[in-house]
Amino acid sequence: MKLTTRSRYGTRMILDMAQHSQNGPVRIKDIAARQGVSVKYLEKLVRELKAAGFVKSRRGPRGGHELALPLEAISVGAIVRVLEGDLTLVDCDGPDGACIRSADCLTRRVWMEAAKAMHIRLDAITLADLVRGDIKETPAGEWC
Amino acid sequence: MKLTTRSRYGTRMILDMAQHSQNGPVRIKDIAARQGVSVKYLEKLVRELKAAGFVKSRRGPRGGHELALPLEAISVGAIVRVLEGDLTLVDCDGPDGACIRSADCLTRRVWMEAAKAMHIRLDAITLADLVRGDIKETPAGEWC
DNA sequence: GGATTTGCCTACCGTCTTCGTAGGGATGCG
DNA sequence: CGCATCCCTACGAAGACGGTAGGCAAATCC
Numbered sequence: 001m002k003l004t005t006r007s008r009y010g011t012r013m014i015l016d017m018a019q020h021s022q023n024g025p026v027r028i029k030d031i032a033a034r035q036g037v038s039v040k041y042l043e044k045l046v047r048e049l050k051a052a053g054f055v056k057s058r059r060g061p062r063g064g065h066e067l068a069l070p071l072e073a074i075s076v077g078a079i080v081r082v083l084e085g086d087l088t089l090v091d092c093d094g095p096d097g098a099c100i101r102s103a104d105c106l107t108r109r110v111w112m113e114a115a116k117a118m119h120i121r122l123d124a125i126t127l128a129d130l131v132r133g134d135i136k137e138t139p140a141g142e143w144c
Numbered sequence: 145m146k147l148t149t150r151s152r153y154g155t156r157m158i159l160d161m162a163q164h165s166q167n168g169p170v171r172i173k174d175i176a177a178r179q180g181v182s183v184k185y186l187e188k189l190v191r192e193l194k195a196a197g198f199v200k201s202r203r204g205p206r207g208g209h210e211l212a213l214p215l216e217a218i219s220v221g222a223i224v225r226v227l228e229g230d231l232t233l234v235d236c237d238g239p240d241g242a243c244i245r246s247a248d249c250l251t252r253r254v255w256m257e258a259a260k261a262m263h264i265r266l267d268a269i270t271l272a273d274l275v276r277g278d279i280k281e282t283p284a285g286e287w288c
Numbered sequence: 289g290g291a292t293t294t295g296c297c298t299a300c301c302g303t304c305t306t307c308g309t310a311g312g313g314a315t316g317c318g
Numbered sequence: 319c320g321c322a323t324c325c326c327t328a329c330g331a332a333g334a335c336g337g338t339a340g341g342c343a344a345a346t347c348c
Contacts, residue, residue: 001146001147001148001151001224001228001229001230002145002232002234003145003234003255004145004305004306004307005306005307005308006306006307007145008234008251008255011251011254012251015250015251027322027323027324028323028324029323038307038308038309040308040309040310041307041308041309043324043325043326044308044325044326046324047324047325047326057323057324057325058316058323058324059314059315059316059317059322059323059324059325060315060316060317060318060321060322060323060324061316061317061318061321061322061323062316062317062322062323063315063316063317063322063323063324064323064324065324076251076254084145085145088146090146090147090152106159106274106277106279107152107155107156107159107220107274109279110155110220110266110269110274110279111147111152113265113266113269113279113281113282114262114265114266115262116265116282117261117262117264117265117282118258118259118261118262120261120282121257121258121260121261122254122257122258125254125257130250130251130254133250135250135253135254135257137257138257138260138261138264148334148335148336149335149336149337150335150336171293171294171295172294172295173294182336182337182338184337184338184339185336185337185338187295187296187297188297188337190295191295191296191297194296201294201295201296202294202295202345203293203294203295203296203343203344203345203346204292204293204294204295204344204345204346204347205292205293205294205345205346205347206293206294206345206346206347207293207294207295207344207345207346208294208295209295
C-alpha cells in the first residue's frame with residue numbers, strides 16, 4: 001500500500017520542470033542533481049510522461065525537457081495514473097467486473113470507492129497549485 | 145499501488161464471520177472453504193485481527209472465531225490499517241515529518257492528502273453497511 | 289484421563305515486482 | 319567533425335508478497 005518511487009520521483013521531476021524552465025528546457029542531468037536521483041532512472045520515467053503528452057523534449061546541446069501543457073492542465077492524479085499504471089486497488093478475476101464470489105464483489109465495491117476518493121483528491125490538485133504551494137487541507141480529525 | 149491480499153482476505157474473512165456466527169464461533173476451516181483461501185494464511189491474518197481487538201477466539205472442539213465488537217463499531221478502514229501496516233502512501237526520510245528536500249515536502253503533502261481521502265472514505269464504511277450491502281456511491285464522473 | 293478438535297506460533301521459501309544500472313544508439317548544435 | 323543531450327533495450331540485485339510446513343497449546347467430549 002505504498003506509492004512507488006515512480007510516482008514520487010515523476011511528480012517531483014515534473015514540478016522541477018515547472019519551476020526551472022523559464023528560459024529553455026531543463027536537462028535531466030540537472031533535475032537528477034537537484035532531486036538527488038539517478039539520471040538513468042529519471043530518463044526512463046520522463047519517456048512515459050512524454051508519451052502521455054505532459055512533457056516535450058529537445059535533443060542536442062541546449063536541449064532538455066519542458067512541460068507541454070499549462071500548469072493548470074496537469075493534475076497530480078493524471079501524473080500518477082501514468083506512472084503508477086492503473087490506480088485501482090484490486091484486480092478483479094472475472095470478466096467485466098463480474099466476480100466469482102459474491103462477498104468478494106461486495107468488498108470490491110469498497111475498494112473501488114476508496115480508490116475513487118483518492119483519485120478525486122489527486123485530480124483536484126494541479127501543478128499550478130503545487131507551484132503556488134497552497135494545498136488546502138481537507139478537514140478531518142483522527143485519521144491516521 | 146495495489147492493496148495486498150492481506151486486506152482483501154482479511155476483510156472478506158471478517159465479513160464472513162459477521163454473516164455466519166449466529167450460533168457460535170466460526171471455524172477458520174469453514175471460512176477458508178467458503179472464501180477459497182488457504183487455512184494457514186487466514187490463520188496468520190486472524191491473529192492480527194485478534195490482537196487488534198476485532199475478533200475473539202475459542203479453542204478446542206466447537207471453537208472458532210467471532211467478532212468482539214458490534215458491526216457498527218468496525219470500519220473497513222480500521223481493518224485495513226491493521227492488516228496493511230500503515231496506510232500512508234510514502235515514507236518520509238527526515239525525523240518528525242521534516243524532509244530534506246523542500247520540493248519533496250511539498251509533494252509529500254499531496255500524498256498525505258490522498259491517503260487521508262482514502263482513509264476518510266474507508267472509515268465511513270462499517271461492517272454493518274457491508275452486511276446490509278448498501279455502499280452508497282460517491283458521485284463523480286470520469287475518474288478511472 | 290485420553291483422544292480429538294480447534295486455535296496459536298515460528299520458521300522457511302519460491303516468485304514477482306520494484307528500483308534501479310549498463311551500455312549503446314539517435315539526433316541536433318556549433 | 320565533435321560534443322551534448324535525449325532515447326531505447328536488456329539485465330540484475332534486493333526486498334516484499336503470498337503462501338506452506340510442522341508442531342505446540344488449550345479446550346471439549348467421551
